[in-house]
Amino acid sequence: MPVTIFTAKRIITMNPANPYGTAVAVREGRVLGVGSIEELSGWGEHTVDDTFADLVLLPGFVEAHSHGAAGAMWAMPYVGYFDRTAPDGTVWSGCRSIAEVVSRLQSIEAEMSAGGVDDSDPLVAWGLDPIYFSDERMYAHHLDDVSTVRPVYIQHASFHLATVNTALLISELITSDLQTPGVDLGSDGEPNGELQERPAMALATRATAKLYGAMETDEALWAYGHVARNAGHTTIADMGGGQLPDERVAQWRRVVDHPEFPARASVTVSTNRAGPLGRLDLAGRAAELREESSDKLRFGVVKITLDGSIQGFTARISSPYYYDPPPGHPGNGMWLIAPDQMAELVLSYHRLGLTIHCHCNGDEATEVFIDAVEQALEEHPRWDHRHTVQHCQLTTESQYRRMKALGMCANIFSNHMFYWGDQHRDLTVGPERARGMDACATALRLGVPFSIHSDAAVTPLGHLHVAWCAVNRMTASGDVLGEHERISVAQALHAITLGAAWQLKMDHEIGSIEAGKFADFAVLHDDPLEVDPMKLKDIGVWGTVLGGTPRSSSAS
Numbered sequence: 001m002p003v004t005i006f007t008a009k010r011i012i013t014m015n016p017a018n019p020y021g022t023a024v025a026v027r028e029g030r031v032l033g034v035g036s037i038e039e040l041s042g043w044g045e046h047t048v049d050d051t052f053a054d055l056v057l058l059p060g061f062v063e064a065h066s067h068g069a070a071g072a073m074w075a076m077p078y079v080g081y082f083d084r085t086a087p088d089g090t091v092w093s094g095c096r097s098i099a100e101v102v103s104r105l106q107s108i109e110a111e112m113s114a115g116g117v118d119d120s121d122p123l124v125a126w127g128l129d130p131i132y133f134s135d136e137r138m139y140a141h142h143l144d145d146v147s148t149v150r151p152v153y154i155q156h157a158s159f160h161l162a163t164v165n166t167a168l169l170i171s172e173l174i175t176s177d178l179q180t181p182g183v184d185l186g187s188d189g190e191p192n193g194e195l196q197e198r199p200a201m202a203l204a205t206r207a208t209a210k211l212y213g214a215m216e217t218d219e220a221l222w223a224y225g226h227v228a229r230n231a232g233h234t235t236i237a238d239m240g241g242g243q244l245p246d247e248r249v250a251q252w253r254r255v256v257d258h259p260e261f262p263a264r265a266s267v268t269v270s271t272n273r274a275g276p277l278g279r280l281d282l283a284g285r286a287a288e289l290r291e292e293s294s295d296k297l298r299f300g301v302v303k304i305t306l307d308g309s310i311q312g313f314t315a316r317i318s319s320p321y322y323y324d325p326p327p328g329h330p331g332n333g334m335w336l337i338a339p340d341q342m343a344e345l346v347l348s349y350h351r352l353g354l355t356i357h358c359h360c361n362g363d364e365a366t367e368v369f370i371d372a373v374e375q376a377l378e379e380h381p382r383w384d385h386r387h388t389v390q391h392c393q394l395t396t397e398s399q400y401r402r403m404k405a406l407g408m409c410a411n412i413f414s415n416h417m418f419y420w421g422d423q424h425r426d427l428t429v430g431p432e433r434a435r436g437m438d439a440c441a442t443a444l445r446l447g448v449p450f451s452i453h454s455d456a457a458v459t460p461l462g463h464l465h466v467a468w469c470a471v472n473r474m475t476a477s478g479d480v481l482g483e484h485e486r487i488s489v490a491q492a493l494h495a496i497t498l499g500a501a502w503q504l505k506m507d508h509e510i511g512s513i514e515a516g517k518f519a520d521f522a523v524l525h526d527d528p529l530e531v532d533p534m535k536l537k538d539i540g541v542w543g544t545v546l547g548g549t550p551r552s553s554s555a556s
């Protein structure tokens with residue numbers, strides 16, 4: 001079998017016994033060893049590949065909380081606040097005001113009309129977050145300037161809320177008579193166009209069908225793989241796979257197992273999508289899917305969504321609650337699963353040996369999940385379960401201590417520091433709690449295994465930025481928010497490689513460059529341990545190596 005030795009300026013292996021090298025030998029997609037060319041020549045006949053001679057290799061980045069939507073959403077127009085790069089390299093400029101959002105949507109509406117698209121076909125866009133527009137909140141009446149005939153639906157950046165126009169409210173019969181939670185009402189007592197969380201968003205039947213239809217194409221999954229490769233990721237997740245019917249599993253398999261698809265993927269069964277199975281039946285589905293796993297495609301992780309979004313004011317937080325919420329806010333967020341049903345749901349997954357990842361943005365949600373795990377462990381003791389608090393944004397020190405005692409992990413949404421840190425300090429939770437958000441240093445000090453994540457497409461997939469946030473905790477306005485929760489670059493690199501691999505139960509195969517593991521590398525133009533930590537996010541990414549095969553980010 002042919003042996004290839006890749007040379008590099010430096011290889012950072014994340015293997016503590018053999019941390020650095022300048023060459024790595026690969027055979028049949030796996031690492032033979034890291035060291036010098038002379039040492040590795042002992043593996044016999046080989047070819048030397050100098051493509052990376054001036055570049056730096058790290059273990060391929062592992063994203064344990066992202067979504068296929070990171071590829072899919074680009075089939076729809078982007079109206080978010082920050083500039084964002086599409087999988088094909090196109091940069092969409094950010095919309096910095098309500099007027100800019102409306103103007104972008106007006107030109108798209110004009111194109112749809114000129115192209116003969118029927119007026120009943122909704123305009124669906126994504127990426128909005130009205131919390132950035134400090135002078136006023138965006139509602140239906142603003143979107144009526146886009147069209148008074150065609151339904152307009154904008155998925156917020158958080159994916160937990162949407163804003164729609166009056167034509168959509170009328171065509172979908174969304175009125176103040178509905179008892180559906182999350183249909184936000186204005187001061188006149190009528191729906192104002194904001195739909196909060198899935199039961200309310202699902203009322204926009206045609207728009208959400210169009211949105212989910214776009215997510216379930218082969219092209220969307222391929223785009224997701226390209227986004228991953230371009231950012232140095234070799235393993236990605238789909239943390240909201242829904243019920244994963246056979247045809248969806250076949251689609252993941254068709255795409256990810258294709259030899260050209262540039263990443264491994266861990267796909268969850270999740271509670272957040274409708275389907276033929278009841279929530280308690282999902283445990284059996286998740287367990288049987290483990291048999292479908294391959295080298296590149298993994299099943300066996302389940303995802304529960306327990307509360308909403310902090311910046312959408314729908315996360316469940318404990319006293320003293322929200323700092324400066326919008327007028328009419330009910331005082332706390334929304335439960336997406338009734339807290340008193342969590343123990344039974346968690347036990348149903350736990351007893352089948354599955355790893356449970358639970359979305360908890362607020363600390364009240366974290367508490368409910370920890371309680372449920374504790375109860376499950378009392379009833380069905382199990383070691384090394386790696387149940388993980390996802391997002392973990394307001395998790396308190398006492399909760400981290402309980403998580404440590406129960407063998408739980410944290411996947412911390414560090415990117416929030418940049419994207420919403422200013423808003424958390426000024427509006428959602430106030431200065432003190434904002435300084436303690438996404439508390440990587442506390443997790444580290446208390447020995448809770450943790451990783452950090454982008455939740456792409458909520459924020460862009462890209463672990464150098466995610467790590468930069470955990471290291472610098474700098475907000476979009478340049479404020480350092482919570483200096484005591486900063487971690488070092490080396491600690492952040494661990495979180496985005498082995499830390500994330502551990503939570504996916506893949507750390508014996510990926511997450512470090514060492515003998516026997518998959519030859520999955522991130523190929524960088526600079527050394528993250530040498531550059532100014534403030535420049536971490538600006539390091540260029542050449543691409544990746546997946547299973548020994550180079551994947552340049554310039555390839556289509």
Ligand SMILES: [Zn+2]
Binds near residue numbers: 065066067239240455
């Ligand atoms: Zn998510």
